Each structure stands twice: as C-alpha cells, then as structure tokens.
Amino acid sequence: MSAAARGPRKPPESATARLARLLTMVPWLVNRQGIDLAEAAAGLGVSEAQLEDDLRLLFLCGYGQMPDELIDAQWEGGRVFVTNADAIARPLRLGIDEALTLMVGLRALAAVPGIGEREAIERALAKLEQATGASAEAAARVDVAIDDAVEAQVLEGARRALEQRRRVHLRYLVPSRDESTERDVDPMRVLNLDAHWYLEGWCHRAQDTRLFRMDRIERLDVLDVDGTPPEQARLRDLTAGTFVPREDDLVVRMRLLPGATWVSDYYPVDSVDRHDDGSQTVTLRTADTLWLHRLLWRLGGRGIVLEPAELAAEVRAGAQEALAAYEGLTGTTPADG
Template structure:
C-alpha cells in the first residue's frame, strides 16, 4: 500500500509476546474488542493470529500455538509455556544483571530508579549464584559527554527541536541542522541521536561523539507523521539508491578493511594472484574512501569505477608533487 510503513520485527515480536498471555486470560473475547484493547486494527490482529500458527516450542502440530477467531470470538490454546512466569537460568540471570548494571551507569538516564528496583529483585533471587555479575563491568563509552546525552534526552521528553553542529568526517566539515529528536540509542559501543532532520527532510542517525554542539530550541519538535525509527538489527549503515559502488582490491595486510567497513560483496583472490580480497563498497561520498586507500600505501587499489580510479591516482600524484625533489636526498 502506498505510503504505508513497514513494522519492525522487534516491534511485532514485543506485541506478540504481550498479546498471547493477554488473550489466554480472555478466552472468547470479541475480535473487534480485542483489537481495540490491544491498540491494533482487526486486520493486524488477524495477521498476528495467523502468525501464531507457526509459533511454538517445537515443529510438531501439538507443539504449536492454536488460535481460532472464525466465529468472531478469539480463542488461544497450547500456549501455556508463554503464559507461565519467566524462569531464568544462572547464565541468563548473570547476563541480565550485567546489562542492568551497565544501563544504570548511562549518563542522563531518567529511569534509573526502575533499573535499581529490577536489579535488586534479580540480585535477591539469584543470591550467591549472581556473584559473577559483580565482577564484570561493561561500558558504552564513545567519548560523548554526559551533558550532551542529558540535553538530547530532555529534548525528546519535552518534544523540543534541537539545533546541531555536526561534524561530517567524509567532507572534513561541520554542518548546521535542525532536528526533531526521536530517541537516543546505543549500538555497537556508540551513542546515536535519531530524529527527523529538516536539512535532509528524512530520518537520520547522528553519532553523538560527532555532535560538536547541541542546542535545545523553544520550538515544537514533534517529528512528522511519516517519520519512523530504524530497525537497527542489521546495524546503523543504510545504503542509498544513488550511492556509488566502488570495487577495491585488498592485498594481504589490508583485508581487515572488509571486517571494519560495510561491504556489499567480498571475493577471495587466489594465492597465485597475490592473495587478499576483492570487495565492493557502496558509498555516497568517496572522499573518505580515497583517504583510506592512500593511507594503505599500495595495499588497497581501486579497480572501478574509472572516475574514482582517476581521483585516487590524481590525488596521490598531487601529494607526491608537493614534496620538493630534494626531500629524498641524503
């Protein structure tokens, strides 16, 4: 459907885990009433119930959840496992306690009391079995100041627009932009501010360690109706339809680039041909890629497209020309 937004798998899973025990305790509830109470359309509820037929603790028919709503009333069965209170193993409890301790240290966290209460309950239930958690310390620290994180969270809570001065390393410049903030999220050891960027007229993720200045404006910061948070299950990088695909040969000693940067494809080069990898990298700006290739000192070579090859060769030539002829003489 045109204009429709696709729900993330994470959001749907959270709703299903809530919906199943709720329906188990309301057997025979009217379909329309159930949809209204759950805050979804009848069509969405029926789609969720159809999905439940494929869910369970095994693959046999008697191991899958049963759902019936053909008569206008909803009945759910064979889902007692989901309805029972969650029981954590020792490893699971320790992992959760470590996570809560890490969350407790997040700068500007508004829900610290709730985290403390949950942690206290877990520690009491785990007893001595939870002792290993006290010896583990995990941090999400990318150099972002606590003040910036606090200001960003306050802007979200009060629905205020923010003005950012944001560093774009690929162009080695700072940009000014107004953003309607949606959330602050941690991913892969970094903090990000996600919001509707009025400069790009789209949802954007901003690395907080690249925010040079954040000013909360006295302007309503409610994002447009069509703005949606990204599903970060596959990471923060999102290629654009107009991005350029660059083919790069990585010689031994430079193959780490394929692990550190998002590549679309990677092909091993036979040892007889020198070894290494041939990768394709999609990017909207080749400036950072050119600098990366120059830094590798010949261990990374751009093969395609021709215009990027020319940019790399030309830049390297200009750099060599900048050195006086006598610089290499003893």
C-alpha cells in the same frame, strides 16, 4: 542485474545471533502449539520468511543424528507445531552474573527519556530482584556514568529536548570529511549501541532521519521551537548495527593486495572474494567518497579501485597532485628520496 539495481542489502546475520534466536524460539513455540504462522512471526519479531527458514533449520537440530533424535517442525496449513524438543523446551535460565548485568542495563535504559514500556521495564526489574535475592544489592550499587563532561552535557540536553519535544541545533563533526556541520534536528530517541550514545532524529538539513553519535556532537542547543518530527519520519532498523546502506549509495569494487586485506574486516562490505595470491576483491557501499580517497592513498597502491572508473580517476589524480606538491617542495620525488 547490477548491485546498484538490486538495492541495499542487510549485512549477513552472524551464526551467534541466529543460534540465540533459535534457542529462544523453540521453547516459545513448544508452549504455543498450533499458533498461526503470521502471529508467531510477529511475536518473535521476525518476518514469516525468516521464521520458515528457521523452522527448516530445526530439522537438522537435536541431540543426535537419528530421525527420532531431531526436532520435528511442521507449519503446513499456516499452523506451527514443534515436537521432539524436550531437551530445550524449557526457557533459558540466566546465571547470577547475567542477571546482574541485565539489571544494570535495565536501570540505565529506564533513565533514558522517551523510552516506551517503562512499566514493563520496572516489572522486569522487580522479577529479577526477587529471583536473585541478596545478589540484587550488587546491581543497585552500580551507577552508569559518562566520563567525558562534554558528552554528558550533550546527552543531558538531548534527553531534555526529547522530553519537552523541542528542536535542537547541532554542530556535528563528520569524520569522513573532517569538517563540522550545523544542522537543526527534531529528536526521536536517545539510545546506546556498542558502548556509544546516539541521538536519532529528523535532520532538517538532510530532510531525512539521521543518527548522530554523541561524542561527535561538538555543541547542542535546545531551541524554543516545537520539535515534533514530521509524519514521514521513521526510526531506523538498527538490529544489524548502526550502518544502514541506502539505495542511492555508490557501489564500489576494489582489489585489496596482501597487506591491505584488513580493510574488509574493519569496514562494512557487501561481498569479499578471496584469491589464491592472498588478495581480495571486495564490494562496498558509501554515500561519501572522501574517506575512501584517504583510505586508498593511505594503502599506498595496495588498494585498487576497479569500479566505478570515475572514482579510480579521482584517486589517481589526487595521488599525482600530492606527488607534484612533494616534488615542488623538495625538488625530488619520493622514489628519488
């Protein structure tokens, strides 16, 4: 079965993310012995299959290598029991610096319109302030601000539209095509990921949910039009990051020669095969190939499209046109010069 037929795959989970989940999961399950497997998965925010994979991994975890030094996990019959985990059975404790960072983040989160469970955020803040005592004053003096005036204005407009359920009109810069597009959007949420603010909403131009980075919105106008998203609008799962592959994305295989292998670290890829000569064969997905054209021309022959053949022909034709234009202007080819 081809990669395209299998559909999009989520980026592989990092070891750090899985370790953090396991450290949270063990004390949670220890204090809920015999909990139903489906209920445990829902409470931990994972699928039942992922929970079973995590429980299998716990068999290899402990403070030693002997059987009585390893965690014992049982879930036969649909009930979960975790024993011999006294060493990590107590919930993780926050340090003062971690607690202050969390308090600053919660205050910033509470200020975002449309955030649900605002009372839960306030209760968590109150508990943290009580636990940290006088140290909480430091967090209270921190103000989260956006330096760029245009982005701050866009953020304020997006928040207002979300509160008032109004549609917005955007002029949005698409870096991959180096062009600005006009579109109407029904806001669904405002969020901050990896130090960037985003507006997620139903895009009437794409007829689908889209994520717009605030610093790429050149203009945002709040319209006097109801901005309630249609019933089919769904928030995207952003737990693995902002890049979400789609079923109709083009699957591209490339050969990266030494000097161009940085591409697999900089761009999201499905797979990387490393070769003895230092080159790589990578597979990636994209809905727009214009940025890929520019990338391959920039690599100057160190990036080679293996599949699909149509894309390879387009890149080759573009390079030949550029060489012909250069020769027409100078009377020489780059090699002659």
